[in-house]
Amino acid sequence: MLSRMFxxxxxxxxxxxxxxxxxxxxAMDFLDxxxxxxxxxxxxMAVKACDEAYVGKIPIDAARETLEIFARKERVLSSVEELLPKIKVGGGGISGPVGPM
Known part of the structure; x- marks a missing residue:
């Protein structure tokens, strides 16, 4: 069985x-x-790449890269850093919002 994980x-x-x-x-759910x-x-192009990777015609990383190109063009690509709360590290430790209190 082919791995379909990125x-x-x-x-x-x-x-x-x-x-x-x-x-x-x-990826296919998002595109659908x-x-x-x-x-x-x-x-x-992203749909075709995902379809071809799904059946093993192209590598999974090629489909991921094509999806990333699509996401950049459409301005929907985010990063882990954008999802995390802003944390300040100072001389005495960490301050700032870190989660529910």
């Missing part, structure tokens, strides 16, 4: 929601939900 996740945002994309299934009016050439 070597590292992509974080894609749509509106106020950021999704962690770990594998081809996550893309609005018809916004589907263009890079969208089609």
């Amino acid at each position: 070597d590292k996740p992509l974080y894609l945002k749509r509106g106020n929601i950021t999704r962690e994309i770990n594998d081809l299934e996550d 939900e893309w609005p018809d009016a916004e589907k263009g050439m890079t969208y089609e």
